[in-house]
Amino acid sequence: MAKNEAEDPLLEEAVGSSLRSSRSNALMKRRYRHSKSVSPAEQNLQLQHPDSITDNKLDPKLVLLILLSYITAGALCFFLVRYQIKGNKTNGVIDAIYLCVVTMTTVGYGDLVPDSTMSKLLACIFVFVGMALVGLLLSKAVDDIVENQEVFLVRVMHLRDKCEMLKEVETNKVKYKFLTVLIALAMFMIAGTLFLYQKEGLDFFDAVYCVCSTITTLGYGDKSFSTAGGRVFASFWILMSTICLAQFFYSLAELYTERRRKLLVRWVMSRKLTPSDLEAADLDHDKAVSAAEFVVYKLKEMGKICEEDVAMVMEWFKILDVDHSGTLTKTDIPSTS
Structure with missing residues (x-):
């Protein structure tokens, strides 16, 4: 009994301390709670000294720099071999950037295609580098952006004070992440449809069809961006919308897993x-x-x-x-x- 009395106050003190600090440190703790590579001593140090934490997430500025470097190098290479590329061309620089983006996202409309050994070799190199860049860097950067928007979404939906919002986000993180990504995906699809309908001259159904085939990287090529302005828009829109769709499916799977986990917790606590x-x-x-x-x-x-x-x-x-x-x-x- 003495032993239990010695242990329980320690437990109560730890729980009380955790509850007192959960509101102010909710988002910070979430970054490390599921990390299996951090030792307990390091986790304790991180919670005691939050100012000394080295965030293991990627800096969006670094991701942007790497992305710009990749697109610049790819566009330069494709521009140098522009006469070895066949298809519906507009402007040399714009076409080079556009071809680099549709290559890295694996959309591959087919409106611009390599037509020589050198250009085909460049396409092979840039498609693998682009897939790695999207998978390892951009998705993490987008995830950070989505995480930062969760508090804003809660504020809009519930109009609570800061501590209440942090607690709400911490409790329903997966749900709000899913809603945030869903809203972003819908906005990208609407923007792409309106642009294709108004600027590219496609009828509404074809515009929707082109948007769907693009963000899923299906890219049949029968409908695509054919004007110089359209390809400038596509160079940004394709990149962000395809990543957003990947985040949507990931969040959907995460939401399902979280629901199953909560059901398990409810069963454990009630049996x-x-x-x-x-x-x-x-x-x-x-x-x-x-x-x-x-x-x-x-x-x-x-x-x-x-x-x-x-x-x-x-x-x-x-x-x-x-x-x-x-x-x-x-x-x-x-x-x-």
């Missing part, structure tokens, strides 16, 4: 305990389950942590417990001064 549950929850085998042991057992049952996570933390605890007392005190922690 009746059995003697075998108490036996499994008794980590120290003292024939009694403390609050801390119960929390760990339920988290394992919900799938939030696994046996390996518990073993790793316990090993870390044993290392810190230099006097082998079974508890941690200030004397176990070396002074940093």
Whole structure:
């Protein structure tokens, strides 16, 4: 009993501290909560010293610089071999940029195609580099942008104060991410349809058809951007809309997974305990389950942590417990001064 009384206040103190700081640090904690590559000591340091955190997310400015460098290099190469490319041409520079974008996004309308060994080799190189760039860099940058828009979406929908909005986003992160991406995708589709209808002279149905075949990278080529202005617009629109669609399907899958997870949590918290549950929850085998042991057992049952996570933390605890007392005190922690 004494042991349980010693453990429970520690648990209550940790929970209380977490609740007090959850509103101000909700978005910061979310970035590290699911990271399996960060050690417990590093996570504790990050939460105690948020100003010293090195964000592992990509800097959008760096992504933009890499993207511009890629498109500039690709456009320059395609411009140099412009006479080895056949199709419906408008302006040499615009066509080169346009061909680079439709190549990197794998849209491939077919209105401009390589017609020599050199130009085909360039196309092969740039399509692989472009796919890697979209997959590894741009999708992460777009995800950061979407994350930053979640608070704005909550503000529009609920008009709550800052702390309420942070808490709402933290609780329903996946849902608001899905809604944000869905709204962005709809806006891109509407913009592309209106541009093709008004500027490219397509009828409304063909404009919708061209938008759908483009953002899915199907690119039949029977309908495409044929004017110089249209290709300037397409160079930006194709890039963003195809990435947005990929984010939409990812968010949809994430939303489904989150729903299943919440159902599992509800089932775990509502089912009746059995003697075998108490036996499994008794980590120290003292024939009694403390609050801390119960929390760990339920988290394992919900799938939030696994046996390996518990073993790793316990090993870390044993290392810190230099006097082998079974508890941690200030004397176990070396002074940093």
